[in-house]
Amino acid sequence: ASALYIVPTPIGNLGDMTQRAIEVLTAADLIAAEDTRHSRRLLDAYSISGHLWSLHEHNERARSAAIIERVQAGQIVALISDAGTPLISDPGYPLLRACRDAGVNVIPLPGACAAITALSAAGLPTDRFSFEGFLPAKSGALNSRLDGLAKEPRTMVFYESPRRVLVTLTAMIEHFGAEREATLAKELTKRFESVVQSTLAGLIDWLEAEPERQQGEFVLVIGGYQVPEGEGLPAEAERWLTLLIAELP
Numbered sequence: 001a002s003a004l005y006i007v008p009t010p011i012g013n014l015g016d017m018t019q020r021a022i023e024v025l026t027a028a029d030l031i032a033a034e035d036t037r038h039s040r041r042l043l044d045a046y047s048i049s050g051h052l053w054s055l056h057e058h059n060e061r062a063r064s065a066a067i068i069e070r071v072q073a074g075q076i077v078a079l080i081s082d083a084g085t086p087l088i089s090d091p092g093y094p095l096l097r098a099c100r101d102a103g104v105n106v107i108p109l110p111g112a113c114a115a116i117t118a119l120s121a122a123g124l125p126t127d128r129f130s131f132e133g134f135l136p137a138k139s140g141a142l143n144s145r146l147d148g149l150a151k152e153p154r155t156m157v158f159y160e161s162p163r164r165v166l167v168t169l170t171a172m173i174e175h176f177g178a179e180r181e182a183t184l185a186k187e188l189t190k191r192f193e194s195v196v197q198s199t200l201a202g203l204i205d206w207l208e209a210e211p212e213r214q215q216g217e218f219v220l221v222i223g224g225y226q227v228p229e230g231e232g233l234p235a236e237a238e239r240w241l242t243l244l245i246a247e248l249p
């Protein structure tokens with residue numbers, strides 16, 4: 001049926017393309033992609049010919065109207081990005097905003113996402129988590145962001161580049177402490193995949209032990225802030241407070 005389909009693609013391993021993603025991309029009249037040359041190679045791997053349009057930061061607003069017209073005219077349009085799930089630290093938000101305003105039918109497919117893949121293997125609480133994407137590069141903005149997260153109780157998930165991973169971990173130590181639990185998920189689904197469950201200080205040691213470990217793609221999963229024992233309210237006071245709050249008008 002005519003709609004904008006959101007189609008995840010693999011984050012490394014070509015085997016992670018879903019059957020349904022292949023079907024939708026094969027049927028699509030138009031595929032909006034972040035980098036058409038990169039996506040052409042991917043589509044070739046599944047023998048999908050596909051009519052590609054580029055959709056990136058700089059032309060996204062302008063192209064959204066034309067894409068919406070296509071869907072409203074009854075076409076199947078698919079949105080993909082270079083890797084993983086579109087819109088997750090990837091282009092697509094202005095288009096989805098425009099679809100929302102225009103009442104366009106949007107159908108999302110589930111599939112590969114580095115953040116969720118890393119979180120599932122991190123060995124840290126998953127009942128509540130906060131996706132933090134990429135941290136700001138400038139040190140002022142970086143420090144104020146990390147400062148704001150220092151008491152965040154939920155598990156945090158960050159994307160990071162090889163150039164910045166050590167700088168980021170060092171800054172995190174300043175704000176969260178060297179012993180904060182942390183997991184580094186590197187090159188997920190690829191040949192040199194590793195998932196290192198340690199602390200912030202332990203991850204720096206691991207990366208520095210062999211410089212080639214600093215190459216590749218990284219997700220950092222950081223344990224949330226835990227109130228140090230003895231600093232919270234005593235359990236009995238907590239219980240009374242909860243009961244009293246429930247009685248408040």
Ligand code: SAM
Binds near residue numbers: 084190
């Ligand atoms: N949309 C993608 C997704 O769903 O995961 C993320 C795109 S974002 C531009 C790229 C970042 O995702 C990388 O810098 C890295 O932090 C993370 N990433 C992507 N693929 C990865 C992989 N195979 N292993 C570890 N991290 C990965």
